[in-house]
Amino acid sequence: MSELTDRLLILLIAAVALGGILVGWIGGFVVPALGGWSDNIGMAVIAVLFVGILIGIWIEFNHIDTDRD
Numbered sequence: 001m002s003e004l005t006d007r008l009l010i011l012l013i014a015a016v017a018l019g020g021i022l023v024g025w026i027g028g029f030v031v032p033a034l035g036g037w038s039d040n041i042g043m044a045v046i047a048v049l050f051v052g053i054l055i056g057i058w059i060e061f062n063h064i065d066t067d068r069d
Contacts, residue, residue, distance in 0.1 A: 007061050014057050022050045 023046060030042050 007058075010061075011054065011057060015054055018050055018053055022046050 027043065027046050030046070
């Protein structure tokens with residue numbers, strides 16, 4: 001396996017773990033308490049947070065790679 005596929009595999013594992021935590025656990029507490037537009041906004045915030053964390057992990061991979069060179 002190449003370095004890129006290793007990174008993508010780690011990112012996939014992180015996505016599944018974070019998705020389970022953010023959407024399944026936090027979303028399970030936050031969204032039922034909300035209704036109407038606030039429900040949609042709550043899910044959008046959780047989704048943006050999820051994508052932001054995944055982008056941060058990818059950027060950290062590239063930062064570690066440039067530090068090694």
